[in-house]
Amino acid sequence: MLKLTNVSKIYRAAEVETLALNDISMEVRGGEFVAIMGPSGCGKSTLLNVLGLLDTPTSGGFEFFGQEVSGRSERELTALRCERIGFVFQSFNLIDDLTVAENVEVALLYRKVPAGERRRRVAEALANVGMGHRAKHRPQQLSGGQQQRVAVARALVSNPSLILADEPTGNLDTINGEAVMGMLTDAALSGVTVVMVTHSLAHAAAAQRTIKLLDGRVVSETLLAA
């Protein structure tokens, strides 16, 4: 359902061209949990941004849930994102000015979900990540682990078909990291496709498949579980 064909991404600064993705072809099936690994600067995040329709490839084809998306307008990409994707970031990226519940609600706002249903789903999503009692708090009042749980709740609340997680455990201690991994694994088990960038071999082990990148190229693929 995600299919990259000879995708390259070049960043052009004033005098330097950086080849972030170099002729990558890969495929992610529906309901699969994929981990992407590699050293800093290998193109992991760029790949994730391309998969999340936050960035467009310089060349190559990208089939997103059966639709070719290269050359689509920003507007169409936003609509697709809205419909399909949930994001989890390393630095949580919660909006400081909103409460926990309101932060989760943001994911439903642009999907035109009616207010009553929004409240119900937000409560449910927060309960699922064990943050129901913190709904009225602001992000600054929470620990990092708690913030990331809220971020996961936000990613899940819209029932996405794809979750993209960029080092979701990178800023967390072991216990909180495990908890977040548990949530992502549960999501994958329930049929959601999960693509996660990580540095942690242990966490990558939770995925069904690990893709290793180096200098913008796929250097190996490891199938861990069937």
Next chain:
Amino acid sequence: MFGNYLAAALRNLQRNGLYATLTIMGLAVGFASAILIGLYLRHELTYDQFIPGHERVFLMSQTFVPHDKPKIEMDTTSARLAEDLKVAFPQIEYIARLGASGFPPVIRRGDFSISERLFASADPDFFKVMPMPAVAGDPASALDAPDSVVLTRTVARKFFGRDAPLGGVLLIDGQPFRVTAVIEDLPTNSHLDYEVFASSKAASSVLWKLYGAGYTSNSNLTYLRLKRGASAAEMNTGLQGFAEQHILPALRAINPDQKLDGFRMRLKPLTSIHLQPADGGDPKNGADIKVLAGIGIIGVLIVIVAAINFVTLMTARASRRAVEVGVRKALGAQRKDLIVQFMGEAMIYVAVALVLAVALAELLLPAVSAALQRKIAFNYLSDPQLLLVMLGVTLATALLAGLYPALVLSSFRPSSVLKGGPIAGAGGGGVRQALVVAQFAVLIALLLGALTIYRQTMFALRDATHINKNDVVMLFASPCTDSLRNAVKAVPGVRSAACASAAAVALGENDDMSFVGDRHALLEYSPVDFGFFEVYGIKPIAGRLPDAARPGDDGGKLGDTPPPILLNEAGVRELGFKSPQDAIGRLVTWHYKPSLSMDALATTVAAPARASEVIGVVPDFTFGSIRQKVRGGFYYVGAKNDMLSSVALNVRLDPLRSADTLRRIDTVWAKISGGLPLQQYFTDQFLLFRYIDNVIQGGFIAACALIAVSIACLGLFALSAYTAERRTKEIGIRKAMGATSSDILRLLLWQFAKPVLWANLLALPVAWLAMDSWLKGFAYHVELAPWTFAAAAGAGVVIAWGTVFVHALRVARARPVGALRYE
């Protein structure tokens, strides 16, 4: 969705308390100023619109084009005109005259008496031409009887202690008048400032005397109301033939030497009297439409300066909202969703500012009204037009000021901001710099404007009139006689004293077509007293001043023989003398009237042309406005038999004893006048009246400049706080590399000085043009001085530095280790 936006907006506002407060305060002050300026402009632009059917009401205005001279537009006309017009033009529904003698009568009831310039003699139809709201009685018919008088509510209360003293009697110059109607006080945006209207049918009315002068005296106002559907343009055309038939023959008869290249009469719409002032028409100071436009522009500029604050602060702090934008976009927000969100936020800021502004304007209005000497109302709830304009401006500001920050914020790329990477577009630094430049340009231009107006006003009040008026009081008497003068002169502490005619102190005008050989000139002639020039420190340029020891100098004792005269410099030029010295001893022929009086006015017989010797030349001095050039004219010592020939006693005091001396003069006056109220002014205050509009404008523009400066400073203060914060890391690195605190301070101050320097380039030429054009409205004016430009430019830099210094210093002195740990 909007609940979520609102929550984000309000909490963001709360979290950034300082910035939000500064932004909103700036906008609120800006809006409040704009509201006050708007109210003032509306007041000025709606003069006389309170008169029902004002579209059909006109004042007769006439224009003389003397040979070889600039034209003279007059709103005063002759007392004959109304009667003849009524016969000649059937389209006139009502026509009425209003006359005020140069010297106010004494109005008395019991022991209480006043003598102020609030009295006018009005024809019975006056309140039909200009219906005014009545408190009691029917003004339309109230002036039918010769002994009737109509008062305003304030005057009625002053004399009778109640609002409707119908039938009550007032003594006006000793004659009894019955109160037949009371009208509401006139609004301040009426060109009329009379409060007592006595019937012109009274035998004592000045209009009878003026009527006798036929078309040769132009001293009263003639108002008319056209019938419904009648065309003013048509009547204007007809007036040419009317003038040929009635007026020009009379002018030729009274003065065969009169040379007119043209003469024109027209209907001046009632509502444009204030905005097109001519000689005599507007008892108050007329308004200069260019100055009003300037004040309007300043109002707009202040709002722009405040809006710019909003834009710079919102975009400068955009990076703080970057994560929010990124998340919202990643979660599916379209760009337009975000634009709507941020525009909505702008709307909230602006709405809060409007509420504060309205409160601020209400709070300040009484003080502003008092300073402007106007009664300005601010009834926004009962005034849909005002409300609509206020809301419109608010909405427009929110849209314009909100749009750019919304575009910048909504343009962030989530892939970048969510990684904490550089924020594309958040720079907007170029636009922000340009806006700061624009702000400072406005500020510098206003500073320069205020400085120039101040210099010109001081010049007008101190130097331009060429008279030394410090420690001189003017005491009005009708007439000012030798015995009064001598009695006052004998008071200890009086250095000198001399009478002067109304014309000499610019309270009236006498014109004469005088000539030397075949060189004609329309000159002003002003009877004075011996010692008049000495009181005001005026020294002759050539020849000598009148001398009481020479009997031949005193026109009062020469019978029909014209006395010797003193020309002013303009008179010397107009009569074609080569130099002041050249004029001495020469003869000027004119139409001397030995008895210059209100009664003598009532003659249509031309005075014969006779010659006077020029004994001296004095500089061009004036008691009038220096907006006009001092006209050519001459002075002579004449008879002191009437208020026209002798009305003001000018008394130079010993400055050390003036309070005591004034008390003694009061005593002398009480003895001589038989209980008449004393009208007395220091001459400099008397002159201030001519420039009060200037003084008000100057103060107004200075206040506006101050407001613009404060608003711009608020913005710069917040911006510098933000910049300092944002550059903490950079500065930490610089310091780690060896930069000293003063290096950093210099760096930051230079950064903030740059936009001010650019602003100077923008502001100075524009201000130069504007002030040059303003100064050209004065016949005598200061020159634009380079130092004022340097001062305004310097002040801009100093203000900018003063504002940012604290932040710059704090950042410059911070320990680099703290700064580097910042991220």
